[in-house]
Amino acid sequence: xxxxxxxxxxxxxxxxxxxxxxxxxxxxxxxxxxxxxxxxxxxxxxxxxxxxxxxxxxxxxxxxxxxxxxxxxxxxxxxxxx
Amino acid sequence: xxxxxxxxxxxxxxxxxxxxxxxxxxxxxxxxxxxxxxxxxxxxxxxxxxxxxxxxxxxxxxxxxxxxxxxxxxxxxxxxxxxxxxxxxxxxxxxxxxxxxxxxxxxxxxxxxxxxxxxxxxxxxxxxxxxxxxxxxxxxxxxxxxxxxxxxxxxxxxxxxxxxxxxxxxxxxxxxxxxxxxxxxxxxxxxxxxxxxxxxxxxxxxxxxxxxxxxxxxxxxxxxxxxxxxxxxxxxxxxxxxxxxxxxxxxxxxxxxxxxxxxxxxxxxxxxxxxxxxxxxxxxxxxxxxxxxxxxxxxxxxxxxxxxxxxxxxxxxxxxxxxxxxxxxxxxxxxxxxxxxxxxxxxxxxxxxxxxxxxxxxx
Numbered sequence: 122x123x124x125x126x127x128x129x130x131x132x133x134x135x136x137x138x139x140x141x142x143x144x145x146x147x148x149x150x151x152x153x154x155x156x157x158x159x160x161x162x163x164x165x166x167x168x169x170x171x172x173x174x175x176x177x178x179x180x181x182x183x184x185x186x187x188x189x190x191x192x193x194x195x196x197x198x199x200x201x202x203x
Numbered sequence: 204x205x206x207x208x209x210x211x212x213x214x215x216x217x218x219x220x221x222x223x224x225x226x227x228x229x230x231x232x233x234x235x236x237x238x239x240x241x242x243x244x245x246x247x248x249x250x251x252x253x254x255x256x257x258x259x260x261x262x263x264x265x266x267x268x269x270x271x272x273x274x275x276x277x278x279x280x281x282x283x284x285x286x287x288x289x290x291x292x293x294x295x296x297x298x299x300x301x302x303x304x305x306x307x308x309x310x311x312x313x314x315x316x317x318x319x320x321x322x323x324x325x326x327x328x329x330x331x332x333x334x335x336x337x338x339x340x341x342x343x344x345x346x347x348x349x350x351x352x353x354x355x356x357x358x359x360x361x362x363x364x365x366x367x368x369x370x371x372x373x374x375x376x377x378x379x380x381x382x383x384x385x386x387x388x389x390x391x392x393x394x395x396x397x398x399x400x401x402x403x404x405x406x407x408x409x410x411x412x413x414x415x416x417x418x419x420x421x422x423x424x425x426x427x428x429x430x431x432x433x434x435x436x437x438x439x440x441x442x443x444x445x446x447x448x449x450x451x452x453x454x455x456x457x458x459x460x461x462x463x464x465x466x467x468x469x470x471x472x473x474x475x476x477x478x479x480x481x482x483x484x485x486x487x488x489x490x491x492x493x494x495x496x497x498x499x500x501x502x503x504x505x506x507x508x509x510x511x512x513x514x515x516x517x518x519x520x521x522x523x524x525x526x527x528x529x530x531x532x533x534x535x536x537x538x539x540x541x542x543x544x545x546x547x548x549x550x551x552x553x554x555x556x557x558x559x560x561x562x563x564x565x566x
Contacts, residue, residue, distance in 0.1 A: 129478030140345035
């Protein structure tokens with residue numbers, strides 16, 4: 122009956138409800154809606170474990186970092202000169 | 204309505220939704236009619252002025268970190284000034300939202316719903332805005348994030364798909380009806396950046412107010428690019444646009460897009476995006492109206508006022524008897540109302556507040 126307007130209305134309300142939904146305190150559409158600063162690290166395509174340095178923003182953890190900036194220190198270890 | 208704190212990206216998107224919606228609904232048409240072939244020069248000129256104006260606002264807000272224009276009003280002229288300015292802003296928002304809603308509804312009725320009364324279409328839009336406001340501001344700002352990329356990509360698609368129909372002769376004479384008309388007469392076209400009004404209320408709802416300057420400038424730059432693309436593509440495609448009245452000029456542009464024999468009516472997709480954008484726009488304006496009303500009246504539960512403000516929007520949408528009256532209100536009433544309130548009065552109040560603050564701190 123309402124054609125495109127009805128589809129638009131339904132889409133809008135559905136997106137509103139989904140973005141308002143939370144599961145155990147985590148937004149249902151995160152990390153996309155709302156955009157969190159570590160979206161790149163917890164995406165559809167996961168980077169290798171050693172590259173995932175930050176904990177997901179939406180978990181509101183006490184410690185924001187999961188590991189050091191360079192976790193694989195042996196990669197950059199040049200050995201003892203002595 | 205209790206407005207939750209929002210992040211930088213959400214704030215940029217919020218301002219962009221307001222600006223792009225106003226641009227979409229026949230603003231390029233108005234600019235082209237007033238400046239002729241120099242419309243693109245005029246757009247660049249007013250964009251630069253808008254950016255400089257935004258930087259000035261940011262500078263003036265530096266001493267009032269975390270406060271909005273109503274707080275500055277209270278600081279300078281007491282509660283009376285706060286009430287007057289707050290009411291004026293609510294009036295402006297109601298007027299613009301009502302007119303835009305009516306305008307778009309009339310357009311939809313012309314294109315798709317010939318037998319549906321326009322009141323029904325307006326009511327559906329307002330129902331969406333009411334539901335969004337009942338769910339909360341956080342949900343609205345999240346939905347904006349999903350809608351605005353579609354809108355911006357849509358505009359880029361329109362621009363690049365109509366490149367074949369461009370006639371570059373349309374850009375000449377470069378100064379259109381004359382330098383006077385382009386730079387001085389066309390200065391009133393700055394009302395295209397009416398979304399600056401929302402910047403005055405943005406500071407307290409930001410998670411970190413130190414990003415205010417960055418947010419404002421990025422939002423204005425994105426909107427300027429959007430306006431420039433729409434004006435340029437309209438000017439280059441339709442040689443006769445200065446003499447005709449399109450109901451929705453960008454829609455006429457989308458009718459030109461064809462991808463072979465298979466995809467001939469891509470305009471429907473854009474209409475769906477614009478419908479979503481208008482829902483989002485009405486929700487934001489309604490939320491801000493409630494926010495201002497809460498500040499000027501000290502009401503504890505403003506959520507109950509959602510229906511009252513929606514009713515005001517509805518009433519204003521019905522003020523225009525037809526699409527010509529809506530266009531008249533857009534061109535001649537809220538254009539000057541917006542310029543006087545947003546670009547003159549608010550700036551004056553901010554400067555006054557700054558002078559008062561410096562004098563107080565000196566002694």
